[in-house]
Amino acid sequence: MKRASLVLFIGLASLGLSACGSETQEPVEQIVVREPGAEAPVAESQPVAQSGDLVAAGKAAFAVCSACHSVEAGAQSxxxxxxxxxxxxxxxxxEGFGYSGAMSEANLTWDAGELDAFLTNPTAKIPGTTMIAGSVNDADKRAAIIAYLSSLSQ
Ligand code: HEC
Known part of the structure; x- marks a missing residue:
């Protein structure tokens, strides 16, 4: 993933709110420009995509799947x-779901690789599947959705 060449932090703070007197001050604008590689302050040195972020992104991306799929434990299909x-x-x-013959006989266990292939092109991965919508072209989105699905398995 490409890093932004520089990062701008723009903080706006109106000191007027905390001032004791009746005089309000002008808002203070602070701009910090950080070059790539420069040491970041501790609070800002988070990795780009922590696993929690990936799961959150996957949960958001799963919106296109939730028209057809529930995810809560024990929820009705x-x-x-x-x-x-x-x-x-x-x-x-x-148990109890009416799969296509193709899916019933697929004879595979869903792991990250199998899910990635299926979500890339469901009918290519499992010819005859009745999941005819829901392919995800963006590899990053697929990875996020798979991370989200994994988080539901624990
Ligand atoms: C239009 C409805 C629909 C959408 C949208 C959809 N699916 Fe499906 N999905 C199905 C159906 C129907 C099946 C069962 C297919 C079969 O039996 O061949 C299925 C099966 C699956 C399976 C296999 C589950 C198992 O128990 O073996 C996975 C995994 C899956 N879908 C993931 C997703 C994900 C992730 C998305 C979103 C990116 C998605 N689906 C979007 C209808 C949908």
């Missing part, structure tokens, strides 16, 4: 099967 615990689960194995 929708048009697609409930995906709680899907990472590590055998394909087509959720």
């Amino acid at each position: 929708g048009i697609g099967p409930n995906l709680n615990g899907v990472v590590g689960r055998a394909a087509g194995s959720l």
Whole structure:
């Protein structure tokens, strides 16, 4: 991932709020320009994508899936099967869901690699699947969605 060549932190603070007197002061604008590689203050030196951020991004990206998939443990399946615990689960194995023959016979266990291939192109990965929508072209989005699904398996 490319790093921004410089980072601007613009802080606006109106000191007027904390002033004791009745006189209000002009807002103070602070601009800090940091060159790449320069040591960042501790509070700002977070990695670009911590796993928590990735899960949050995946949860947001999952919005396109939630039309068909529930994720809460024990929740009723929708048009697609409930995906709680899907990472590590055998394909087509959720009790009571009416899978296609193709999915029932897929004979694979969902891990990051299998999910990535399936979400890239469901019908190419499992010809005959009834999941005909929900492909995700963006690899970063797929990774985020898979991280989110993994977080639901714990
Ligand atoms: C239009 C409805 C629909 C959308 C949108 C959709 N799916 Fe599905 N999904 C299904 C159906 C239906 C199945 C069952 C397919 C079969 O039996 O062949 C399925 C199956 C799956 C499975 C296999 C589950 C298992 O128990 O084996 C996974 C994983 C999955 N979907 C993930 C996703 C993700 C992630 C998204 C969003 C990026 C998504 N789906 C979007 C309908 C949908």
